[in-house]
Amino acid sequence: MKYALPLLLLALAGPIQASAEGLLAPMDETFVAMGKVIYDSECAACHGAQLEGQANWRERLPDGKLPAPPHDETGHTWHHPDRQLFNITKLGLAPFAGPDYPTDMPAFGSRLTDAEIIAVLSYIKSTWPENIQKQHDLRNGS
Numbered sequence: 001m002k003y004a005l006p007l008l009l010l011a012l013a014g015p016i017q018a019s020a021e022g023l024l025a026p027m028d029e030t031f032v033a034m035g036k037v038i039y040d041s042e043c044a045a046c047h048g049a050q051l052e053g054q055a056n057w058r059e060r061l062p063d064g065k066l067p068a069p070p071h072d073e074t075g076h077t078w079h080h081p082d083r084q085l086f087n088i089t090k091l092g093l094a095p096f097a098g099p100d101y102p103t104d105m106p107a108f109g110s111r112l113t114d115a116e117i118i119a120v121l122s123y124i125k126s127t128w129p130e131n132i133q134k135q136h137d138l139r140n141g142s
Contacts (some may be wrong), residue, residue: 011140022082022140024114026126026133035123036126038116042108047071064102071124078136082121089117 020100035102040049046068047053060066069075077085088096094106108117125133 003090022137023086023126024082024122026122026128028122031119032123032126033086034116035119035121035126038112039120039123042112043071043120046104049125051075055129064105068104071127072126077124078132079139081139081141082142085121086117089121091112 031107039047048068048070051071052073053072054067057067057069057075061109069077071077080088082095088105090107090109090112093103093105093106097103113121128136
């Protein structure tokens with residue numbers, strides 16, 4: 001596993017302190033730092049090093065695909081509850097949008113563990129302003 005040593009160190013640091021609102025742990029500095037490392041390696045090429053997404057991300061390309069959206073507060077990531085973000089990241093968009101939905105978003109379930117996916121999503125959430133984090137918490141039922 002690519003992230004075996006950092007995850008071992010993370011495991012030794014103690015349990016993940018997920019919020020009562022959902023799966024993500026945006027206040028856990030160790031977990032968020034691990035998520036940033038994985039984001040930089042696995043996600044930044046499409047979603048941007050600063051989570052800014054690709055240009056004109058709401059406009060379909062000639063092949064029918066949408067550019068990668070931003071994961072900062074200007075995008076729609078925070079509009080989805082933790083469980084849905086986790087499932088989309090792990091399983092890809094096909095289970096939700098249909099198998100013929102044109103996308104370049106891969107399913108990461110065979111590349112990342114569940115803990116790694118949660119770490120990435122925790123990192124993303126940690127970058128949002130407090131008011132956006134609170135709005136996102138409401139989507140988790142809190």
